[in-house]
């Protein structure tokens with residue numbers, strides 16, 4: 001499918017009068033339409049809740065939009081818990097799905113009454129010692145081996161650091177029950193960025209069957225099953241996106257096959273999607289500032305991997321639209337680069353694009369999740385602003401760009417850089 005930006009060149013020129021490139025831009029309309037569809041897809045399940053994976057896009061303005069559709073927060077660190085708390089989430093609106101968890105984080109999660117999703121068998125004892133065992137608890141399952149789907153997509157749970165083994169989860173439930181847990185949940189995350197409607201239903205089958213087995217072996221009746229993240233988006237134009245309504249119906253079918261006959265038709269379905277909720281509704285807007293002609297043709301941008309590191313770390317594809325040239329032939333081959341002193345700092349390699357001129361706006365698609373949030377400060381590069389394109393066409397700054405002051409502020413305990421002149 002042709003990938004079209006949610007913003008026009010005219011709008012970008014207007015935005016430029018107030019906000020310089022680069023910046024991440026988010027599409028309020030797209031976020032809302034998608035959140036509405038997710039809600040509808042699982043409306044058959046009474047207790048359904050999506051816990052937005054905060055790490056994907058930790059911006060309170062955006063999470064507040066999702067909360068209008070009943071979403072909670074999935075957190076996995078102290079600051080993510082603090083963010084959820086600060087926007088008014090508490091208790092069962094917060095899922096704490098962490099791993100290698102520090103004691104203070106368990107303590108804070110308990111203070112907020114968040115639902116704790118234990119990553120490991122040994123954490124039962126750790127949690128008991130540092131924060132006490134709550135009445136509601138969830139355990140993360142790792143079935144090991146290889147997880148395969150019919151279109152060839154697969155992932156390797158056996159190589160993943162997460163979760164309890166099969167034996168451990170049965171034993172863990174027995175121990176937790178003895179320790180007074182009243183409400184149990186199950187969680188698993190077995191494949192990332194899946195672009196197939198099959199993933200959630202297949203994962204649901206694994207977890208539903210485990211829930212039935214746990215009931216038989218431990219007498220515990222699971223109250224919620226958390227399908228976690230992993231629902232992907234079509235980064236490439238030739239990919240077909242997931243149909244969340246079909247995914248919801250697929251999970252329902254398995255629910256009725258496995259849970260209903262076992263007398264477990266009161267189980268709530270939870271999800272922790274990040275990418276699917278926000279990915280397509282954000283883009284990185286940058287300008288071509290240089291052209292370089294050596295053994296290859298290069299376009300140098302004012303954004304770099306500090307703003308979006310997925311291409312550099314995973315070789316991930318992000319589609320690029322040269323604004324105003326949407327209908328021109330893609331007859332030029334470029335590497336599109338940032339300015340880091342790192343050869344991996346390339347948004348695209350050997351990408352066929354229309355002829356790019358210095359000053360052209362480039363829209364780098366699908367940066368709404370795991371985009372800004374993975375940013376970093378290598379080479380002393382500063383992170384960009386985040387802007388929200390509202391439904392009425394106006395633009396709101398929802399995070400300012402970092403300044404040099406932000407970069408140097410961690411030396412504020414001493415006077416070694418007291419004479420530095422930062423431009424705020």
Ligand SMILES: *Cc1c(COP(=O)(O)O)cnc(C)c1O
Nearest residue numbers: 053097228229230272273274275
């Ligand atoms: C990263 C993560 C998610 C979100 O994953 P997406 O692929 O963005 O949907 C959900 N749950 C947990 C525990 C995660 O670590």
